[in-house]
Amino acid sequence: MDWGWRFPSALQTVRAFYDGIANGQLLEATFSSLRRILIAFAVSCAIGTTLGVLFARHRTLDETIGFAVVALQTVPSIAWLPFAIIWFGLNDFAVIFITTIGATWTMTIACRSGIKNIPPIYLKSAQMFGTRRGPSTFFQVMLPAAIPQLITGMRMAWAFAWRALVSGELIARGIGLGQMLEEGRSLGDTSLMLCIVLVIAILGTISDHLVFKRIEDRVWMQYGLKAAKT
Amino acid sequence: MIRVEGVGKSFAQRDGVVYTALEDISFEVGRGEFVSILGPSGCGKSTLLNLVAGLERTDRGRVVAGGKEISAPGPDRIVVFQDHALFPWLTVLENVAFGLKQKGMKKKERRERAMEQIRTVHLSKFADRYPHELSGGMKQRVAIARALVMDPEILLMDEPFAALDEQTRLLLHKELEQIWMHTRKTILFITHNIREAVMLSDRVLVMSTRPGRIKKEYRVQAARPREPDDSVLRHIESRIMESLAAELEKVAKEEYGSDYGLENRALSHPAAAHLGDGI
Numbered sequence: 001m002d003w004g005w006r007f008p009s010a011l012q013t014v015r016a017f018y019d020g021i022a023n024g025q026l027l028e029a030t031f032s033s034l035r036r037i038l039i040a041f042a043v044s045c046a047i048g049t050t051l052g053v054l055f056a057r058h059r060t061l062d063e064t065i066g067f068a069v070v071a072l073q074t075v076p077s078i079a080w081l082p083f084a085i086i087w088f089g090l091n092d093f094a095v096i097f098i099t100t101i102g103a104t105w106t107m108t109i110a111c112r113s114g115i116k117n118i119p120p121i122y123l124k125s126a127q128m129f130g131t132r133r134g135p136s137t138f139f140q141v142m143l144p145a146a147i148p149q150l151i152t153g154m155r156m157a158w159a160f161a162w163r164a165l166v167s168g169e170l171i172a173r174g175i176g177l178g179q180m181l182e183e184g185r186s187l188g189d190t191s192l193m194l195c196i197v198l199v200i201a202i203l204g205t206i207s208d209h210l211v212f213k214r215i216e217d218r219v220w221m222q223y224g225l226k227a228a229k230t
Numbered sequence: 231m232i233r234v235e236g237v238g239k240s241f242a243q244r245d246g247v248v249y250t251a252l253e254d255i256s257f258e259v260g261r262g263e264f265v266s267i268l269g270p271s272g273c274g275k276s277t278l279l280n281l282v283a284g285l286e287r288t289d290r291g292r293v294v295a296g297g298k299e300i301s302a303p304g305p306d307r308i309v310v311f312q313d314h315a316l317f318p319w320l321t322v323l324e325n326v327a328f329g330l331k332q333k334g335m336k337k338k339e340r341r342e343r344a345m346e347q348i349r350t351v352h353l354s355k356f357a358d359r360y361p362h363e364l365s366g367g368m369k370q371r372v373a374i375a376r377a378l379v380m381d382p383e384i385l386l387m388d389e390p391f392a393a394l395d396e397q398t399r400l401l402l403h404k405e406l407e408q409i410w411m412h413t414r415k416t417i418l419f420i421t422h423n424i425r426e427a428v429m430l431s432d433r434v435l436v437m438s439t440r441p442g443r444i445k446k447e448y449r450v451q452a453a454r455p456r457e458p459d460d461s462v463l464r465h466i467e468s469r470i471m472e473s474l475a476a477e478l479e480k481v482a483k484e485e486y487g488s489d490y491g492l493e494n495r496a497l498s499h500p501a502a503a504h505l506g507d508g509i
Contacts, residue, residue, distance in 0.1 A: 121315045124285055128303040129329035129380065136332075144319040223318045224362050 008191035012157040013198070025180070030199065033176040036092065037165050041098035044157060048104045049150070051136075052111025064114070067122040069108050077102030077164040081171060084192050095176075102164030103157035110153020114146035144228040148216075162204055231416045232259040232384060233284060234293035239277055252276050253441035254291070262414040266427035266434045268470065272479055274442030275420045277343070279388050282418060283309045296383050307330060308377035314369040316361040322348065322372050323357040329380045343498040347375040348410065367398035374406070377412065383432065387419045400458075403429055407455055428467050429456050436470060438477055440484065446473055 008016070020026030055066040077098045084094035118141075126141045169178020178194055184192035239252040251274040259265045269275045282293050284303040293300045293417050295307060303309075308329075323344055330340035348357050351371040361369055363485040370390055377385055391399045407430060410417060421427050427434045428450055438445040448470060452462040 099487075120312060121313070122302065122317065125309070125311070126317045128283065128285075128305065128308060129306045130332040140328075141317070142316070147319065220362055222362050 006190055006228060009192050012192045013192035016189070016195040020192070020195065024201070028198075029175055029177050029180045030203070032129075032174070033165060033169065033178070036096050036176065037099060037161055040096045040165070041103060041158060043096075043101035044100045044107055044161065045154060047100075048107025048153070048157065049111045051104075051108040052153075055108070055112040056115035066112065067212055069105055072138075073105035073109060078167045079158070081168060084168075085171075089164065090172050092172070092174055095165065095172045095174075098168045099161050099165045103161040103219050106156040106160050107153050110149055110156065111146070113151025114153065115142060117149065118145040148219050148225055151212070151216045151219050154218055155208065158207060158212060159204075160206075162200075162207075166200060175200075231261045231296065232418060233276075233294040234258070234282070234291070235294070236290050236444060237278070237281060238290035239274070239281065239286070240289055241466055247346075248504055250441040252281075253443055254443055255442070256365070257435055257444055257447075259416055261416055263433065264410055264417045264419065265421045266421055266431040267437060268424060268427045268434050268474075269437030269442070270422055270439055270481055271422055272481065273437045273439040273477075275422075276388055278437075278442070279309070279418065279420050282384075283307055283386050285309070305380045306382050307335075307384045307386055308380050308382045309388060310370070310373045310377050310384045310390045312392055314361070314373040316359050316372055316376070321360055322353060322364070325361070325372055326376045326379050328373065329376065344375075344379055347379040348372075350378070351375045351405070352374050365398075366394050367402060370394065371404065371405075374409070376442045378409070378415075383416060385415045385417045389418065389420050390424065392422070399426070403455060404455070406430065411454060424467055424470050428463050429458070429469070434466070434470065436473055439481055445477070477482050 017026070017174070043225050044051045051069065055062040055069070072119040080101050081094065084097045088094045088097060122141055122145050126137055131137050131140060165176075166178045166181075170182050171178075173179070177200055181193055184190070184196065234255055234257050237252060237255045238250070240248050240250045243249050245271065255278065257265075267275045267278060277286065281288050282295065282300065284300045284307065287301075307322060317328065319411045320328065323341065326347055329339040330343060332374040335343075345354070346358065348354055351374055353368060353371055355373070356368065361372065364372065373390070391402055394402065409415075410430075417425070418431060428448075431450055433446050434448045434450060436448065437443065448466050450466055451465070452460050456463065501505075
């Protein structure tokens, strides 16, 4: 059996990368993948934060729906893809949907624990200085106090979204990195496949390390929380 | 100004046993008076301060401040906490101005007022810094400025200098004394440091432990500003030390067992134990 073509050489991979850039296909795929993940990420941060705050503030909600969210978090988001296909078809929307689901639960749980773990002394001193309950306390004290946990939650949510996105794209139609990977498979073009995998790895590293980790480090240092970081 | 009348406070422990932290505490603090509450750790002195602040509710008795019975924390009684409790997401200036903002004061005016207080604690250069960039002493100064800017009738200080090094603490004692002489606020000061209590206050209330009670009261009649080597201070300090030694032994006995004693007992000496073995 000839194994040669199944393992692309470094040169072939670089060549595939060059070709992809030159004919614009790779850039287009990258941009449409990034567009999807950014939409999904924004939506999941909004939903996750809202749900997290509700769970942290209302005990009954937390013990009923909150528990369901913890259970949902254990389900890999790709498991929702068959549903998404039936509901929305094999399109962009289905991919964005499962990417959103992949990130939302993590964000919810991070936000919930962030609000719950606010040092009580902050709330006490806010009350002492005459901060009114309700939105006033929420926006001036609770939200800023929970920022470190929220940032960490966002970083994890981004990682989950990224995984869900690629797996969704592998199956759905359209343009994107996942689709290109699948295309490479059907053409037997392993150098293109490896090239895509590397692009995904690089994009992931850049977004995590240069964006999220930096913000996280800065915020955690400012809040004097250097220790409990991973 | 502050009247504590027969106050008691108990906590239910995990095993269901009720633990009495404070029992039948009564004292008064007059307007403009500087009173310290002194006691070993675990005697309930911080709980007592929280009751006056309104952060906790009394089980028995009542606390009256400025003619009103206390039921909730409010800007007329600002607490300076041991771990400063500054908001890390706000700058020094914003932290100090926080209380004024809650009153609905205009931005310009509250900045001016906050700056004025920041100047009195000598931190003008650091107004735009965040708390994590400051040393422990500076943070505590910000906490004091944040309290003073509200112009409260009463200042409650919960071991504010306990986590600082000796030099910084001595410096802050001087500054606090000056601030107090200047503003004549009513100050209730919690501490476990005898020297600190005697140096700063007009009156020192010594607490006993388990349950927490006011054991004795000492009036410190020494000239202000206080000098560290004032003989009056030294004398009161040693008297307080004596009365606290008994308390410390009591606490240690509870923690280490009833055989704990500050003085060695003659019979547990090894030579005595083997007396007559050779016969």
